[in-house]
Amino acid sequence: GQSLEQPSEVTAVEGAIVQINCTYQTSGFYGLSWYQQHDGGAPTFLSYNGLDGLEETGRFSSFLSRSDSYGYLLLQELQMKDSASYFCAVPKSGNTPLVFGKGTRLSVIA
Amino acid sequence: EPEVTQTPSHQVTQMGQEVILRCVPISNHLYFYWYRQILGQKVEFLVSFYNNEISEKSEIFDDQFSVERPDGSNFTLKIRSTKLEDSAMYFCASRFEAGDAAEAFFGQGTRLTVV
Numbered sequence: 001g002q003s004l005e006q007p008s009e010v011t012a013v014e015g016a017i018v019q020i021n022c023t024y025q026t027s028g029f030y031g032l033s034w035y036q037q038h039d040g041g042a043p044t045f046l047s048y049n050g051l052d053g054l055e056e057t058g059r060f061s062s063f064l065s066r067s068d069s070y071g072y073l074l075l076q077e078l079q080m081k082d083s084a085s086y087f088c089a090v091p092k093s094g095n096t097p098l099v100f101g102k103g104t105r106l107s108v109i110a
Numbered sequence: 111e112p113e114v115t116q117t118p119s120h121q122v123t124q125m126g127q128e129v130i131l132r133c134v135p136i137s138n139h140l141y142f143y144w145y146r147q148i149l150g151q152k153v154e155f156l157v158s159f160y161n162n163e164i165s166e167k168s169e170i171f172d173d174q175f176s177v178e179r180p181d182g183s184n185f186t187l188k189i190r191s192t193k194l195e196d197s198a199m200y201f202c203a204s205r206f207e208a209g210d211a212a213e214a215f216f217g218q219g220t221r222l223t224v225v
Contacts, residue, residue, distance in 0.1 A: 033213070035153075037153075041218065041219075042201055042216035042217060042218050042219055043153060043201070043216050044216065045213045045214065045215070048213065087152065087153060097143050097155045097158045097166060098143075098155065098214060099155060100152050100153040100154070100155075101152060102151070102152040103152050103153075
């Protein structure tokens, strides 16, 4: 089966950089995704890593190390609107549904 | 921009009643999913649907649950006899294709409250 571990809460200051880690155990590996969810809202896709290394999308970057079964989401120049829950997720198999971690609640403070 | 739409946004029902949650996936998408999220917890997979049949389901998706795609646009989740523990946010999601770049598009959810 799949399991994912990520910190439950992180607090960071506006303008700073924060890293949210995710370790996973999967029976097969089909990539690691990150989703953002604001309170009361739907999860929205942020990024995907299928291969080792860093993927950058604006202020957000995501990193993957398949040999370590580890990835992280890096948020730079934090803004108050980045306060949300962040979930790492892996597909159960190549064609499918995502299994989500428990989520990391990020609080950005002034 | 295309989006997944879900109705209703909120549903209150009495224990033991049947509810149907409705979703309209993005029109050219082929893969459809239901997830649920109990307040404060993670998003949990319920069921996936492709080519007019269930392709995978979780242990949560027991006999009280069913899904249907009654026409070319709607995708429904039915809960036959609701229990208090079914209270949760239910999200519908869709994807255009299978494959590793697992971008799923989620609807805004239906908040189900069973009383």
